[in-house]
Amino acid sequence: MGQTIVEKIFAAHRRDTPTPENIILDLDVVMCHEITTPIAITDLEARGMDRVFDPDKIKAVIDHVTPAKDSKTATQGKILRDWARRHNIRDFFDIGRNGVCHALFPEKGFIRPGYTVIMGDSHTCTHGAFGAFAAGVGTTDLEVGILKGVCSFRLPRTIRVEITGELSAGVYAKDVILNIIKEITVNGATDRVLEFGGPVVDAMSMEARMTLCNMAIEAGATCGICLPDQTTAEYLWPFIKDNYATVDQAVEDFNQWHSDPDAVYEQVLRFDVSSLVPQVTYGFKPDEVKDITAMEGVPVDQIYIGSCTNGRIEDLREAARVLAGRKISDQVRGVLSPATPGVYSQALEEGIIKIFQDAGFCVTNPTCGACLGMSTGVLAEGEICASTTNRNFNGRMGKGGIVHLMSPLSAAAAAVAGKITDPRPMLA
Amino acid sequence: MKQFGGQALFLDRSDINTDEIIPAKYLTENTKMDLKPYALEDLKLSGFNPARDLENKSVIVSRANFGCGSSREHAVWVFEVNEINTVIAESFARIFRQNMYNCGMLAIELSAADIDTLFNLGGDVTIEVDLAESKIKARGKQTAEFSFSLNEFDRKLVEAGGWLNYADLHY
Structure with missing residues (x-):
């Protein structure tokens, strides 16, 4: 056998x-x-x-x-x-x-x-x-x-x-x-x-x-x-x-x-993924997932791009495709934590860090920090975060905070729009 | 070996995660006892008050997938320092379940129907655990008895007072 x-x-x-x-x-x-x-x-x-x-x-x-x-x-x-x-x-x-x-x-x-x-x-x-x-x-x-x-x-x-x-x-x-x-x-x-x-x-x-x-x-x-x-x-x-x-x-x-x-x-x-569209979580469990089109317009306070899920160079590149030449909404704040010094250096070399900064993101040192509500981007009570991390548990990124998990591209789009939105039109 | 059983705290929800049991911001404490005031602080369960509801409780009864999420053993320790010795649930997340046995504590799985029966006993419920016979007796307004099965290796860990003691003897 x-x-x-x-x-x-x-x-x-x-x-x-x-x-x-x-x-x-x-x-x-x-x-x-x-x-x-x-x-x-x-x-x-x-x-x-x-x-x-x-x-x-x-x-x-x-x-x-x-x-x-x-x-x-x-x-x-x-x-x-x-x-x-x-x-x-x-x-x-x-x-x-x-x-x-x-x-x-x-x-x-x-x-x-x-x-x-x-x-x-x-x-x-x-x-x-x-x-x-x-x-x-x-x-x-x-x-x-x-x-x-x-x-x-x-x-x-x-x-x-x-x-x-x-x-x-x-x-x-x-x-x-x-x-x-x-x-x-x-x-x-x-x-x-x-x-x-x-x-x-x-x-x-x-x-x-x-x-x-x-x-x-x-x-x-x-x-x-x-x-x-x-x-x-x-x-x-x-x-x-x-x-x-x-x-x-x-x-x-x-x-x-x-x-x-x-x-x-x-x-x-x-799983045949040919017809799959960008996904996003709602609620407080990572299996509570919808097509992003069904969550269009949900306002957010913070965008977090980083973590062991999506803080690698490819993730930053994808987000930068949307952020290049754009500014994030004045209704939101953006936090980027490149996952490692290697990712950070590479992103600097490729001009990606500048794209994030010009768009209005804060760039932190590599750390897990905000993903689990410990530092560098903790949410206040009632605040909503569009995040590239892995858990939307109650209080995960700060007591009383709400987390919507999504891809780096979708998070970058949310930063620009100030709300959850389908990122695909921004790729055009 | 620890003693198991006592008064039950009922948490009527599935998928209670370890962030709810002990939020990450308290993981900077360097002793188990320092975790004590924060047990179940972020539990999303209407009407639940950790300080009031945990008092004098030794057994937690809950639903499916108890202890999911982060691997933090702090979730087991915060129960331990609050005198909780047993968790009975329909099912557990793997890491939490292993952490319980590794600390010499009891994680007991019962069928959904048996868990329902426990939830419906009424009044203050006290649970006796007979580990040798793999039996539980629960007394509230009504009384009920259940058999449970425990993986033989996990039983050895509980009897040894945890995995470190067992591993030090065997490996």
């Missing part, structure tokens, strides 16, 4: 099977940030277990609130920084080199096909874009990961999501995943893996695949995953060129992490 990619990864990393339903996996990468890791560190210290299983397999970044906004966040950064130094964790990204974890770590080439990855952050599923099994975990799982290099999971069931057709102009990976979550619902994929495939995914860049996998958790999935291919190998090439003679050879090697043709899926869902 054939295996899915995740079944293959699990078989290759199996440390133990304490019951037929559970598996303990060896981990290739344990990623840490300053919100969920410091408590793990202080707990390990208190237990006399201040050790790490392998400093080279641990990656750490200060990204959620940076630069620190107060003494408490400064302390969180200090605990992480001191710990990284103490244990010779070389891949620690402090202020100046830091960015949103799920954008920064892929840029650094840390994630490879077939890897097992955990982080104390639910959007760790993003890294499935590389053909890795990547899952968000809590602090205790993180502690055990740091200490022992293992994590427990239930054996996965996989839902294959086959995406066919052709995306029309102005419709992106964000619209596709919002539409998929609407169909699957917020818990339709709980304890499942979402394996994304089909011609639309094959044609997607790594950035777009990351957007797709990033929101798998919003359907309850343990992880999202794409099969590694030529696009994956080309993205990773600067980091793997010493391991393979050619990109083609890397692609051939990556084929070991493809689901077999006779792999058994719990379910196969098919």
Whole structure:
């Protein structure tokens, strides 16, 4: 019987099977940030277990609130920084080199096909874009990961999501995943893996695949995953060129992490995206999604472009297509947080930062900040934000604030119009 | 191992997320006890008052997909420091459920019909949990008994007082 990619990864990393339903996996990468890791560190210290299983397999970044906004966040950064130094964790990204974890770590080439990855952050599923099994975990799982290099999971069931057709102009990976979550619902994929495939995914860049996998958790999935291919190998090439003679050879090697043709899926869902229009959320759950045309005219107070979902260079380029030569409405304020220093530099080089600034956007340093209502763009009670992030939960971006999730293009259009609007006419 | 059971708090909504259980702005606290006043602060549920309604409660009863969203274990800790030891729901989000067992706490799934029965018992409801027998007895104006099933590995974690203790012994 054939295996899915995740079944293959699990078989290759199996440390133990304490019951037929559970598996303990060896981990290739344990990623840490300053919100969920410091408590793990202080707990390990208190237990006399201040050790790490392998400093080279641990990656750490200060990204959620940076630069620190107060003494408490400064302390969180200090605990992480001191710990990284103490244990010779070389891949620690402090202020100046830091960015949103799920954008920064892929840029650094840390994630490879077939890897097992955990982080104390639910959007760790993003890294499935590389053909890795990547899952968000809590602090205790993180502690055990740091200490022992293992994590427990239930054996996965996989839902294959086959995406066919052709995306029309102005419709992106964000619209596709919002539409998929609407169909699957917020818990339709709980304890499942979402394996994304089909011609639309094959044609997607790594950035777009990351957007797709990033929101798998919003359907309850343990992880999202794409099969590694030529696009994956080309993205990773600067980091793997010493391991393979050619990109083609890397692609051939990556084929070991493809689901077999006779792999058994719990379910196969098919989405033809040819007639898909830009999508937007309403309400307080990410499966409450409508066509943007049905939300036309809803006024907004703030536009936020950034995050691990949509703060990458392609996202900025798309938004800039609408913003170039235009001003944002005087009824709104715009905040751009490029996801990493690399994205920021690239956007500067391409003149994109100037387009945002000329349009009236504030450009912040790379940080998670406003997405979860911690800093750099928190909403006031009753305010509405058009956001490229991943969660429209009650209070997510600030107590009493309301969030509408959408693509960077749709967010840029909302900035110009001062209200939610179909971005496609602005592309003309 | 912790003791399980006690007076129930009913949260009649599905998809209660961890941002509602503990908003992100409190994730800068560096001890679990500091989280205590903020439990369920942003819960969208009409008539709910966290300080009043959490008092003397040890068990939360809710609907489907409890604990969805962010992976923050703070959502489990804020229950722990408020003396909540068990959450009973129709279903859980994976990470929250694992965080409960990892902390040696109980997440129990019952069918939608059983959850309805619990919601309809009337009066103040007290819940006894017999972990060894996988049974729950609930007493309100009416009384009801339920069997539940627990994954054997998760049971071991609860019995060990959490995943760190278990992992340190085995790996």
